[in-house]
Amino acid sequence: MSHSFQDPDAELRAAARHFGRRGFLTMTGAAAALAFAVNLPTAGSAAAAELDAKAVKADPFTLGVASGDPLPQSVLLWTRLAPSPYESDGGMPRGRVTVRWELAHDARFTRVAKRGSTTAHPEFAHTVHVEVPGLDTDREYYYRFRAGTWISPVGRTRTAPATSAKTAEMKLAAVSCQAYHDGYFTAYRHLADEDVDLVFHLGDYLYEYAVTAVGGNRKYTDRRLPAVFNRETLTLEDYRLRYALYKSDPDLIAAHAAHPFVVTWDDHETENNYADDTPENDVPPEEFLLRRAAAYRAYWENQPLRTPQKPTGSDMRLYRRRHWGRLAQFDVLDTRQYRSDQAYGDGWQVPGPESEDPSRTLTGDQQERWLVDGWRASGATWNVVPQQVTFAQRKDRATDGFKLSMDSWDGYPASRRRLLDGWRASGKDNLMVLTGDVHVHYGFDLKADFDDPASKTLGTEIVTSSITSGGDGSDKPSNWDTYMAANPHLRFYNGRRGYAVVTLGKKSARADWKTVPAVTTPGAPLTVAGSFVTEAGKPGLTPA
Template identity: 75%
Template sequence: MTPAARPSQHAPELRAAARHLNRRRFLTVTSAAAALAFATNLPSAGIAAAAELDAARITENPFTLGIASGDPLPTSVLLWTRLAPAPYQPDSGLPAERVTVRWELAHDDRFRRIVRRGTVTAHPEFHHAVHVEVSHLDPGRVFHYRFRVGNWVSETGRTRTAPAPGERTSAVTLAAVSCQAYHDGYYTPYAHLAQDDVDLVFHLGDYLYEYAVDAVGGRRKYTDRTLPAVFNRETVTLEDYRLRYALFKSDPDLRAAHAAHPFVVTWDDHETENNYADDIPENSVPPEEFLLRRAAAYRAYWENQPLRRPQQPAGPDMRLYRRLHWGRLAQFDVLDTRQYRSDQAYGDGAHVPGPESDDPARTMTGRTQERWLLDGWRASRALWNVVPQQVMFSQRNVDPTTPSRVSMDAWDGYRASRRRVLDGARAARVENLMVLSGDVHSAYAFDIKDDFDDQTSATLGTEIVATSISSGRDGADRPETWDTYMTANPHLKFYNGRRGYVTVALGRERARADFRTVPYVLTPGAPVTTAASFVTEVGDQGLKPA
């Protein structure tokens, strides 16, 4: 990584080049970059004069990657699917032709009371993905949906609209998930989440991993199938990322969770490359080449996630931070802490904070997103202000000594940026602040202190960290670092290294977090238990055992 403490001054020019790189430029960049240039400069849907495919010619199930919904609004739902009769082939088993997809939205799962229906075109330019924004719906309602192509009918999904603006909603239950390395184990936690009664799911990053997956699925050790060789390489090109989403979305438990609940997604690093920061890659790759890879990763992310039109990328840029509301009960400020951040100080690992990491100019969010967050808090009328984001927000000392090393990739490596956010929360009189995080493959519960080195300072909020779905393999209830971390961080209330997810029930008097874990993911079928539960009271922040 470079020693630069702030994003590259050349980033605008490099992004513009990544958007507009043409065929003549193929001769002046590497072959990998040239392939990316071609992939990321595909025309927008509707520009290419693709013929229309007769759906009767589709002889295999096109809904192998499931269905999904996302970003519920008071009068609108977003529905997603991608047609892939042969998901492990680069063309997904379809010719480069348009396909007409019919969709239906109903009050009941038998579709006897249809609310809306229509058609949408699956364009080959977007790998036959569709994003349907259904509007003019009643707030606070549950709906069922499905898609049709020719004689094929998708599974049925369940989604919902958010409550009306200003409604004094009494409760909302959310789930937080993160980090689903396919090669590290089965997605068993999703099977249990699909059965839980939650209103929406926040995916906090690492939906995809760029690492190679071998013929037996890594730690899954398949004996009944052999994965194609196309997965046994790191993702670099648009084709690579598209195929990797197909592999991950082929998991039945992930598909079940998507069908059961609307998802609100944000990325971390592995959707593109480990530990990248803005236009700076993990390794010594030229920024212009990395931005081409980033453009490919962002395009594939859009194609494979239930996202609305404002999130559609332009080359290597994608506006992923956004705000959702749940009546007057909760405001959700979804952050992107990867695309705009300064380069990590002192490398990517653990280090004692110093002048480089504490440079006031360093940013985790970028100036524009930071101002958006603080302005949103000042305008908020919600009882709970919840910040779903990627990396650990609270201080986490990894040594029992003073000073201690901390992670340079988390907010600990951007302490001035964290200070501005906390000062902004105080200035906005945010009384019930909750940060949702992922990334670290363990479950944590923190009190967010005004000064983490002074435990008598005010508690400004709580942080709930979701463990991984599968990354890190089975894990343990008490990781090797348990004693050290619990001793070195008095504001840490819970630490568990098993796989799973967390549910959070927000009410008008308190919030309750239940950490749900499974004992193993190296083989399928594990049961789920609640490892611990905590509450924090409205107007009296701080976690207490439930």
């Protein structure tokens, strides 16, 4: 191992014993606590020497390139140096490496717009985040990296329109839930060929669960994965390796190279169904926070995120606002880090006083105020909320005694009510929620009162299915009839894997849910499973 720590599990346990829960949560040196726990200095603070890039003897760009969070005059570029990605250090010698980058107007780089260099630090697993300023607005660019004699694949990205621009149309894709062990990322290969401006990843970019030597349901016959993947992720090394496994997938590499991503997490990037500092199991909160710190750091390292999202200890400010001219405002949420613990456990339960407690929150007070204030100040035609768990009410039956998911907004109805009231008070039109998590395609009308089908429709919710999670699925799940009867605001339901494409225009928005028939075998074709339209100023989904 090139890491300076030798036994991450032992050090995590030791740190958990050293810091009480209150001390860990309240100490101003949270970053120092994390450094104590896993010996992680910040980049540049360690004694790692400058490494001659010529010492990198094999292609270090095995995980491709990516871009994200475009601004009107700036793009964010990402890569990682990892000639042997399935090794704990990526196969890199311990040392700082100078990485050069270029941004051009054409894919052949005959018209270079910007170029520069940055440093890949071993403290961040030789990942690179480059924020390129001073660009033209609403423009496509191509980019690449160089390390020594090695040149990365070419990526395509773009800047956003000026915030005052009267943009006529933009197209986005929504994706989520890509369990490597459940199948092939075929949907990403199709997405790479789509003409979209942005891809919103709504969570579960990776899963903490073990991946067998044959890749789970991929059933590899031509290779074997190392045993390091056949265990649950707990330490920083585990999470870094798991990202390397996922990012080595050629279809995911292709999607990242083709489009800029705006990412947010759900639970599996850390642990299933965790809530704030409460883990899924009986691990003490102070120990879980050390795991969370490792997961958050690995997430930032491996995603195309800007400097404000860089974590401090076990905290990371992931919710943020982006604009696409005057056409769309995107309020990206984090519904995992600040939420109250799930009521009655984290499964499907009959709602009651605990779940309906008005003090319960899914976003935390600060993020809730930020969202409502942002709506009030918005001048956009469409106010889009990319987030994680199902927002609309979703009963499991039409009769009394129905159950709701305690992990979704149904488990936090007071929190949802405050947001819907805030939306109505803002006086704005055209609310659209983008959702992942549930491994199916849904299209919902968002009602003022979900128990009254005749109540006013306030917006729409576009739920995208998984890329792979849950296996092949089916066009008509076994509970299709029950769900459609129990939830009259549910307008579309499909259980295959795939993604959603949403086209936002001045007068209407169109949602196309796309699916593949199988993920347990590679190369499946793409089908449009359903298409719906919602008109500006007249919320609600109608068939296209």
